[in-house]
Amino acid sequence: MTKSVFLGTVAAAGLCAGFASAATLDDVKARGELNCGVTTGLVGFAAPDANGNWSGFDVDVCKAVAAAVLGDATKVKYVPTTGQTRFTALASGEIDLLARNTTWTFSRDTDLKFTFVGVNYYDGQGFMVRKDLGVTSAKELEGATVCIQTGTTTELNLADFFKTNNLSYIPVAIETNAEGEQQYLAGACDTYTTDASGLASTRAALADPENHVILPEIISKEPLGPLVRHGDDQWADIARWTLNALIAAEEYGITSANIDELAKGTENPEINRMLGNEGDLGAMVGLDAQWAYRAIKASGNFGEIFAANIGESTPIGLARGLNAQWTQGGLLYSPPFR
Amino acid sequence: MSTANAQSAAFVRREMLAEQEPPLSERGVIKWMRENLFSGPLNTLLTILGLAAVFVVINLALPWLLHSVWNANSVAECRAIIAERYGEGAHGACWAVIRERWPQFLYGFYPSSLYWRPLVAFLLLFVALAPVLFAHLPRKMLWFSMAYPAVAFWMLWGGSIWVPVMVMAGFAIGWFAYRVLLPVSGAILASIAAVLAPVIWWLFLSGAVAGALQSVLPIAIQSVSSDKFGGFVLSITIGLCGIAFSLPMGIVLALGRRSDMLLVKALSVGFIEFIRGVPLITLLFTASLLLNYFLPPGSNFDIILRVIIMVTLFSAAYIAEVIRGGLAALPRGQYEAADALGLDYWRAQRLVIMPQALKISIPGIVSSFIGLFKDTTLVIFVGLLDPLKGITDAVRASIDWKGVYWEPYIFVGAIFFAICFSMSRYSMYLENKLKRDNR
Numbered sequence: 001m002t003k004s005v006f007l008g009t010v011a012a013a014g015l016c017a018g019f020a021s022a023a024t025l026d027d028v029k030a031r032g033e034l035n036c037g038v039t040t041g042l043v044g045f046a047a048p049d050a051n052g053n054w055s056g057f058d059v060d061v062c063k064a065v066a067a068a069v070l071g072d073a074t075k076v077k078y079v080p081t082t083g084q085t086r087f088t089a090l091a092s093g094e095i096d097l098l099a100r101n102t103t104w105t106f107s108r109d110t111d112l113k114f115t116f117v118g119v120n121y122y123d124g125q126g127f128m129v130r131k132d133l134g135v136t137s138a139k140e141l142e143g144a145t146v147c148i149q150t151g152t153t154t155e156l157n158l159a160d161f162f163k164t165n166n167l168s169y170i171p172v173a174i175e176t177n178a179e180g181e182q183q184y185l186a187g188a189c190d191t192y193t194t195d196a197s198g199l200a201s202t203r204a205a206l207a208d209p210e211n212h213v214i215l216p217e218i219i220s221k222e223p224l225g226p227l228v229r230h231g232d233d234q235w236a237d238i239a240r241w242t243l244n245a246l247i248a249a250e251e252y253g254i255t256s257a258n259i260d261e262l263a264k265g266t267e268n269p270e271i272n273r274m275l276g277n278e279g280d281l282g283a284m285v286g287l288d289a290q291w292a293y294r295a296i297k298a299s300g301n302f303g304e305i306f307a308a309n310i311g312e313s314t315p316i317g318l319a320r321g322l323n324a325q326w327t328q329g330g331l332l333y334s335p336p337f338r
Numbered sequence: 339m340s341t342a343n344a345q346s347a348a349f350v351r352r353e354m355l356a357e358q359e360p361p362l363s364e365r366g367v368i369k370w371m372r373e374n375l376f377s378g379p380l381n382t383l384l385t386i387l388g389l390a391a392v393f394v395v396i397n398l399a400l401p402w403l404l405h406s407v408w409n410a411n412s413v414a415e416c417r418a419i420i421a422e423r424y425g426e427g428a429h430g431a432c433w434a435v436i437r438e439r440w441p442q443f444l445y446g447f448y449p450s451s452l453y454w455r456p457l458v459a460f461l462l463l464f465v466a467l468a469p470v471l472f473a474h475l476p477r478k479m480l481w482f483s484m485a486y487p488a489v490a491f492w493m494l495w496g497g498s499i500w501v502p503v504m505v506m507a508g509f510a511i512g513w514f515a516y517r518v519l520l521p522v523s524g525a526i527l528a529s530i531a532a533v534l535a536p537v538i539w540w541l542f543l544s545g546a547v548a549g550a551l552q553s554v555l556p557i558a559i560q561s562v563s564s565d566k567f568g569g570f571v572l573s574i575t576i577g578l579c580g581i582a583f584s585l586p587m588g589i590v591l592a593l594g595r596r597s598d599m600l601l602v603k604a605l606s607v608g609f610i611e612f613i614r615g616v617p618l619i620t621l622l623f624t625a626s627l628l629l630n631y632f633l634p635p636g637s638n639f640d641i642i643l644r645v646i647i648m649v650t651l652f653s654a655a656y657i658a659e660v661i662r663g664g665l666a667a668l669p670r671g672q673y674e675a676a677d678a679l680g681l682d683y684w685r686a687q688r689l690v691i692m693p694q695a696l697k698i699s700i701p702g703i704v705s706s707f708i709g710l711f712k713d714t715t716l717v718i719f720v721g722l723l724d725p726l727k728g729i730t731d732a733v734r735a736s737i738d739w740k741g742v743y744w745e746p747y748i749f750v751g752a753i754f755f756a757i758c759f760s761m762s763r764y765s766m767y768l769e770n771k772l773k774r775d776n777r
Contacts, residue, residue: 034627039735040718040721040723040728040731040735041731041732041733041734041735041736042735043737044737044741046444046735047732047735047737048447048732048735048736049736050439050441050442051436052442052446052447052566053449056622065553077565078565079565079721080721080723080728080732081721082718082719082721084623084719085626085719085721088626088627089627089721093625101653108762128573129609159596176727176744178730178731178734182742182743184531201737201740202740204737204740205737205740205741206741207417207741225545314737315414315737316737
């Protein structure tokens with residue numbers, strides 16, 4: 001019942017979205033502030049510090065877009081959204097951009113009338129178990145009790161995985177990540193399942209991470225990315241190419257350290273086009289020539305953002321894996337700036 | 339004669355025996371335990387079970403509490419300190435998270451240089467409440483109580499002083515309109531004017547006048563937008579507004595429900611039953627999500643204000659039913675006596691009925707208020723950072739504090755307990771003070 005009401009609301013939202021605001025870019029410029037939807041708190045991706053300043057992997061996307069559009073990475077109003085409110089907040093125009101580890105799915109893209117502008121993190125659902133359980137593969141979890149967040153896609157993925165492998169399991173419903181950790185530690189379930197990035201940060205925060213392992217199987221595709229409303233292609237282009245600029249910057253070796261040097265002009269015409277020394281790419285998306293320079297300058301290129309928030313030097317310690325550049329065997333591949 | 343008696347009956351004792359202690363089983367601790375703890379097989383069993391339960395809880399919680407760490411910068415550091423002091427495998431509370439983040443639990447993201455403002459608003463609240471709660475204080479203090487909402491608004495949100503002043507001026511205008519029209523046009527027209535005049539003032543004039551005054555006499559403090567609100571500042575703001583506005587609204591609804599006028603009665607019953615039939619979360623979602631579509635695009639109606647309105651409506655329906663219970667409990671003679679004295683409807687309500695009905699309803703009203711205050715934590719579902727889950731999750735989202743579980747809950751729970759317990763104690767004081775043995 002709640003779900004149908006919710007979907008009805010979102011559908012109504014989609015109808016209204018068409019005329020709610022046609023030119024998001026103008027609205028944002030007039031407001032002088034980017035309204036960016038983030039989570040209410042997820043380790044590494046978005047979290048406020050003791051002074052209320054937000055930081056994280058998703059937050060840096062907001063900052064890059066604000067820097068590109070407004071010329072100032074600090075002019076972002078972070079709107080904490082929950083799993084229930086995120087889509088309506090975007091559809092109703094309360095936020096301009098949703099950067100909240102949201103999985104790109106068919107129905108969200110089409111039925112809910114959003115435009116996913118890219119993928120900033122390739123995630124997938126995994127399992128964590130205690131080492132002394134002696135399990136080395138998720139396929140050995142026959143009859144296991146599984147802590148699982150209710151009402152999420154992870155719940156459905158779990159059912160699919162156990163069904164296809166002809167295994168049985170006993171679900172232990174939990175509401176939040178913190179509760180899941182607590183239940184898992186208390187021994188209420190043999191294994192805890194959620195997105196692999198979440199498992200990594202959970203494991204990193206345990207008192208005895210060496211006694212817990214994350215199983216090698218990844219049972220679902222969770223491409224997480226920022227999204228905008230249908231109906232404003234210019235704004236979607238700005239968000240998409242800002243993200244692409246961060247990815248391409250890593251590929252071409254543009255970092256926050258050498259960008260000022262490179263911005264003076266280089267031998268590489270692609271870098272020159274990106275940083276506004278050649279061509280007029282900025283004008284094509286309704287921005288000035290330095291938009292990509294500012295976006296990259298805000299928190300560095302994709303690799304720097306990854307390393308600073310969730311990379312191997314942080315306590316979360318995620319490896320690049322699928323999130324490496326295509327030249328390194330990953331999936332990150334920005335179309336050319338031309 | 340006494341000597342004769344004494345001699346004739348040697349077996350009669352002549353002096354009193356010294357008082358003796360009662361037998362061991364009939365005094366002191368043993369008697370108390372026998373009577374209260376072990377008075378029968380069932381009670382003995384229950385006592386033993388109860389003691390075992392208490393022992394288990396203490397056994398779990400006490401070492402944890404005794405091994406508390408206050409000075410650390412992260413959970414990992416806490417664990418290292420506990421392991422160093424109490425040996426490997428010892429568990430302990432990591433209160434360092436509260437020590438570092440307590441301002442966030444109390445103030446949310448309110449700018450730290452302005453923490454004094456919510457604090458001043460909170461302290462002034464007691465000044466404003468005092469004459470309402472304690473009848474022996476000078477009545478002139480009530481003027482401050484009436485001005486308090488504007489003061490609190492200005493302290494919390496800041497901005498130009500003329501905005502709250504102009505809003506309050508609306509009430510003065512309404513009162514003025516009533517007074518001017520009453521001798522001329524009679525009570526009904528005067529009442530209508532008293533409602534219409536302020537509404538017109540607020541909708542069309544007050545903004546312009548406030549702007550003009552601001553340009554003439556600029557008095558303003560730094561404004562703080564609603565998205566900075568969080569933690570207990572948010573909870574107490576929503577809770578207090580809900581309490582303050584829902585009581586009068588509930589009284590009106592209760593009277594409306596008992597009214598003889600069909601339309602008034604139908605509207606009141608419809609409103610009360612609708613609101614009571616819908617969960618609060620539904621109303622909050624309505625406030626946060628649906629209103630965005632009903633309102634014209636671009637009108638940014640403050641989310642906290644929307645939530646306050648919904649919480650007030652919700653609470654008013656419950657208060658109305660509690661007060662209706664109080665009204666129903668009054669003997670019919672009271673109504674008839676008020677009529678016999680020749681009092682009109684409002685005077686009868688104000689002087690005879692309401693004082694008695696409200697007195698009966700005090701425990702129910704205060705329960706509603708306590709429930710309302712605790713319900714403010716539900717605002718997390720519309721993305722506002724309440725102290726219990728919103729701020730706690732935000733704090734846990736920092737890698738330093740990921741892994742703390744009980745400490746924030748205990749801290750927030752203790753503050754909630756202190757506030758709710760004081761409310762309940764005050765209600766008991768009020769009941770005792772108003773106690774008249776009329777039954």
